Amino acid sequence: MAPTRRPSDGLLARVNFPLYAVDMLTSRHILVAGGGGSSKTGVANGFEIYELYHNGSHFCAEEVLRHETGANVVMNFAVRNSDRRSYLCAGQEAHCQMYFVQPRIEAEDDRKPAPVERPHENGVRQRAAGHSGVEALPNGHNRHAGGNSNSSSSKPTTTADILKQFQRLRFDIQAADVVQTDFLSSAEPLQRVVRISGNGRLMATGGTDGQLRVWSFPQMKLSAELAAHTKEIDDVDFSPDCKYVVSISKDAQGIVWDLSTGKQHHKLQWQTPEGSKYLFKRCRYGTVEAHKDNYRLFTITNPLGKVGKQRGYLQQWDCASGQLRTAVPIDESLSSLAVRDDGRFVAIGTMFSGSVSMYIAFSLQRVLHIPHAHSMFVTGLQFLPITNEEGPPISSDTEAAVLSISVDNKVCIHSLPQRRTIPAWLAIVFMIVMIFVVFVFCSYIGI
Template sequence: MAPTRRPSDGLLARVNFPLYAVEMLTSRHVLVAGGGGSAKTGVANGFEIYEIYHNGTHFCAEEVVRHETGANVVMNFAVRNDGRRSYLCAGQESHCQLYFVNPRIVYEGQEESATEADERRPRSNSTAEHGNENGVRRRVAQASGVQDLPNGHATGASKKTGDQNANLKRIRFDIKAADSVQTDFLTTEPLQRVVRISPNGRLMATGGTDGHLRVWTFPQMVQRSDIASHNKEIDDIDFSPDSKYIVTISKDGQGLVWDLATMKQHHQLKWTTPEGGKYLYKRCRYGTIEAQRDKYRLFTITNPLGKVGKQRGFLQQWDCISGQLRSAVQVDESLASLAVRDDGRFVAVGTMFSGSVSIYIAFSLQRVLHIPNAHSMFVTGLQFLPITNEEGPPISSDTEAAVLSISVDNKVCIHSLPQRRTIPAWVAILLIIVVLFGAFALCSYIGI
């Protein structure tokens, strides 16, 4: 049975707007986005960047910067880090807005620049201090809606503990808007549903309500290809790790894999559905095969159509050469989100109705962690903490894997898989020797 959540896991941060997208900006910084839309509801739209760290007992988050996007809610985005700065491509209605995210080093105690001070200044009520039930004083910043949490998760102000941190370096980010291009051209209410940047950083792909797959050069955002790939809106797309293929899934029920060199269909995802029922692909993600960086798998989550209250979704693994379904595991309800860790070892799914999160071993689809009711509403996004060293050292912790989850309940949560006990190599060798010796002795005794 999969272990349940440890008491130290759970709520990492809370903002004052619904969350729709999450991605790692660096190996230690996570970017979340969302908002209340263009209606005058008083709910903000924009981004939040947090630094994630482990204090020896649990994961914590410190707010780094908040950037509001006016009347434009951010429903999807993609990030590309080139080592000097990051490119952020955000879906805003029918357009894709490019932002430059420039890191800079500041020191604890250093005065904020006028720009940073203005960015963090409360926009409505003034900042106030309140005491919580544990007697710990916390700062409630109306500008960001981020709270100091009594379990040790803290914003920046509560981490400053005296002169010993006076020369401590910290990374801050400046977010600046750049070019914007229209990516969806539906006659009524066009909307970009998804954007991805290829692993080699040369291409960007977008999909939306008009059913077209559009491929752009990156970061120039010049359109390279436009394919009427589906007759209904595209729900998700993803590039293969070698940047040679791209998969698209749509509400028309199709999952298609395209060759980026020719922009022709490579194969279609087909499987025999239970009792011949109608199923729709919801999310798709490629993942490398552990210790084989030149090989990879494709994962999808699939939900039944038209069975309200009786939904049983599937997590599926596909062969990327033949396009055949390799394995699948059924889940007790419809699925909403999917993530694969950067080394391809683990897969995570989030559910639609109960707001639960589960982690699976990628090659076997064996569930190793289940977090029921992680959120009060459906899980809109998942992101594993990375373990590779491409964008800086990973976060050190006592866990085998950790995944971030977001929802329209305004919460950023984290769920970690404790290190599973394994037999040391020397013990395994000793056991093998004992078994072989015992077998030899038994054979000698019975005269074989």
């Protein structure tokens, strides 16, 4: 049975708007986005950036920056890091808005309380404590839970002590180019998804018009427009070797495209239970042993309409043939999917119970289950990175950790404890004992 949530897991932060997208901006900075839309409800639209750390017993998050986007809700985004800055491409209605995210080392003036500012379009609001709209929630634990702050122990015990151990980063966000990415004429156009290739040279977008558009990046010049689907596109992803892009749609099709030719490479086809109709919901590639030329494709799929006891599926596909390799049933419809950067773990979020589960990628064996992680459906998942590309990963006592967000305004974290192995000294002792037992037994029977 998969272990359930440890007491130190759970709520990291609560914002004052529904959340739809999450990603890691750096190896220790979380970027979340969402909003209440253009209606005059008083619910904001925009981004939040948090600094994440582990204090020795649990994960904690501290707000770094809030960026509001006026009347434009952010439903999806993609991040690409370069040497000097990050590119943030955000879906805002029928357009993709690029932002430059410039990191800088915290200056002395940054530590002073900032005045509260009125939100404005494309403006950044660096808010003072007590005025944030975001609860400071170190996972429900006392910030001094590591010991007394007056203790002579050298172990950091407070948020300030821990964060002093490394240079603090601040971020400046500047709006840059914007392009229209969806052109549905019969109804309101909307960009549903945006992804950037692993080599940083291409960007793919999909939306309500069913067209898969591939753009040069970061120039954002249209390089290919594929009549991929007859209905809106729900998700796309680039293969780790950047040779293919997969798209899934509400027309029940999952198609892998060859980027060199712009033609279909293969379709994702499988025998559905009892011949019922299923729709792909999300798709993600994952590497095998962190090797970009050896990878798997994962999808989640849900039954269409009211179909009684039929269940959703987490699926793994053979990338050469397009054949389904293995699938595991889940007792409800699924809403979100993530694969860790080394390809070892997969996580899913559910539609009705707001639960989160983690699986071993190659076998799809469930190793962690967090029932009712959110009060509503899980809109996004993101594993904490373990690679070193954007700085050292966060040190913790966990084997894997995944962030989850929802329209319930919560940012949560769920971690898999280290699966213990037998210590080397104990294995040696066991071998010596077994050799002795075998020797005694052989002597007894006269061998």
